[in-house]
Amino acid sequence: MKKTKIILTVLGLVGLILLNIGDKTTAADGKLDLLKMASVLQDENILINEWSLYAREKMVNLQDQKEIKSYTEELKQQFPDWEWATNSDKVHSESVGVLQQGSETESIKILSTSTNGQFQTYVIYEVKGQVWDKKVEESIPHKMASRISDIFRGNATIFSCIKGEFNDKMIKTLPLEMEHLLTIFQAEEIEALKEDTFISSTAHSTMFSETVEVGEKNMNVQIGIRNPGMGGKTTLVVxxxxITIEY
Structure with missing residues (x-):
């Protein structure tokens, strides 16, 4: 139980991790990783009940408060139907725009911090939803390409995440199910945590191009599976x- 709390705490620090990963991914060349993951999970009869796409960029060209404010106002004018709020002091500034449409929520965040008069500014875009169907599958690539074009000025790093559950009672043990998922995701395990009701794996997959350094190795996929027992449904996050979804 203690190990589980540790791993969940680590995964919960997603915001900090995201801000420290370099901007290496250009906007969605080819098929979105989210669509690849969804296709694999659907082939395994796994019900998708939550998904998210997350993109961020360090805005190196915004050097002072005036430029940051101008950029923020530019986004507000581009997205006038969104609900905007700003919270700032002498050191930190955060502007957030949110749009809720049906089961989908979109948000834009402009985060800025001043250290010794030097500003570091990040812009973050996220779209997430609780329904995955043909309509979403067809609309997401166009929406993501449009938003990235409108919001970002350089290369945006993109993160994809899906939460789901097995439709029927899982026959395999958690380690065997993880082994199967790693196989179908064409992934080689780098690190793992295994308990009676929870198992997680950090791995490298040939399906995805983006990587993050873990020690001397590169990883680009995380999988977590949980089975509470007593007839409870087995859930997973990929x-x-x-992983950018809490679980």
Whole structure:
């Protein structure tokens, strides 16, 4: 139980991790990783009940408060139907825009911090939903390409994550199910945590191009599976290059 709390705490620090991963991914060349993951999970009869796409960029061209404010106002004008709020002091500034449409929620965040007069600014876009169907599958690539074009000025790092559950009672043990998932995701395990009701794996998959360094190795997919026992449903979360959904 203690190990589980540790791993969940680590995965919960997603925001900090995301801000420290370099901007290496250009906007969605080819098929989105989210669609690849969804296709694999659906082939395994896994019900998708939550998904998210997350993109961020360090805005190196915004050097002072005036430029940051100008960029923020530009986004507000581009997305006038979104609900915007700003919270700032002498050191930190955060502007957030949110749009809720049906089961989907979109958000834009402009985060800025001043250290010795030097500003570091990040812009973050996220779209997430609780329904995965043909309509979403067809609309997401266009929406993501459009948003990235409108919001970002350089290369955006993109993160994909899916949460789901097995439709029927799982016959395999958790380690065997993890081994199977690693196989179908064409992934080689790097690190793992195994308990009676919970198992997680950090791995490298040939399906995804983005990587994150873990020690001397590169990883680009995380998988977590939980079975509470006593007839409870087995759930899982898959993310590339890391998990961005709490579980």
């Amino acid at each position: 993310g590339t290059p890391i």
